[in-house]
Amino acid sequence: xxxxxxxxxxxxxxxxxxxxxxxxxxxxxxxxxxxxxxxxxxxxxxxxxxxxxxxxxxxxxxxxxxxxxxxxxxxxxxxxxxxxxxxxxxxxxxxxxxxxxxxxxxx
Amino acid sequence: xxxxxxxxxxxxxxxxxxxxxxxxxxxxxxxxxxxxxxxxxxxxxxxxxxxxxxxxxxxxxxxxxxxxxxxxxxxxxxxxxxxxxxxxxxxxxxxxxxxxxxxxxxxxxxxxxxx
Numbered sequence: 001x002x003x004x005x006x007x008x009x010x011x012x013x014x015x016x017x018x019x020x021x022x023x024x025x026x027x028x029x030x031x032x033x034x035x036x037x038x039x040x041x042x043x044x045x046x047x048x049x050x051x052x053x054x055x056x057x058x059x060x061x062x063x064x065x066x067x068x069x070x071x072x073x074x075x076x077x078x079x080x081x082x083x084x085x086x087x088x089x090x091x092x093x094x095x096x097x098x099x100x101x102x103x104x105x106x107x
Numbered sequence: 108x109x110x111x112x113x114x115x116x117x118x119x120x121x122x123x124x125x126x127x128x129x130x131x132x133x134x135x136x137x138x139x140x141x142x143x144x145x146x147x148x149x150x151x152x153x154x155x156x157x158x159x160x161x162x163x164x165x166x167x168x169x170x171x172x173x174x175x176x177x178x179x180x181x182x183x184x185x186x187x188x189x190x191x192x193x194x195x196x197x198x199x200x201x202x203x204x205x206x207x208x209x210x211x212x213x214x215x216x217x218x219x220x221x222x
Contacts, residue, residue: 046210096207100151
């Protein structure tokens with residue numbers, strides 16, 4: 001099975017900062033990667049699919065990049081409502097797998 | 108609009124069994140892989156199992172292999188998860204999800220394994 005490893009948690013940043021979360025796959029997954037945001041008590045929300053495609057309704061400050069084994073989720077200007085846990089998920093081949101999550105805190 | 112509704116969770120003793128169900132609405136169920144994903148209290152998301160659109164392929168996380176069985180009924184737009192030999196560490200909210208990635212999550216169903 002493919003293992004997904006994310007940036008250490010938590011990440012602390014200030015409002016307005018540019019924040020990058022990394023996700024590394026244990027083998028080549030091409031561009032078959034999604035990013036989710038989850039706030040406490042809520043279900044996950046899809047942000048990015050196919051590594052860099054922005055889901056409808058997601059603010060443009062979120063962007064994704066990468067291919068192969070190394071991927072990033074970038075928030076260009078951190079907002080208070082972005083405090084959450086972020087997960088990557090690969091879907092190049094079953095079984096799909098999630099990263100362990102990266103919690104983003106505001107300073 | 109795509110929606111799913113999970114049911115069947117509850118309190119069960121270690122070693123017991125449960126069968127979860129997921130009713131799907133608003134899309135052509137026959138055309139999509141379906142998944143079970145779980146989240147233990149205070150923990151991250153864990154993919155549990157998935158099943159191909161025509162039910163010819165099923166995959167499981169190592170943590171549940173041999174104990175859980177995923178199945179589907181395309182005529183009734185329904186997904187199932189039969190869980191046997193349940194352990195305390197299987198305690199979680201179980202979500203049914205659609206496809207390879209999804210923005211359509213139900214509210215989940217809570218499974219509590221405790222004596």
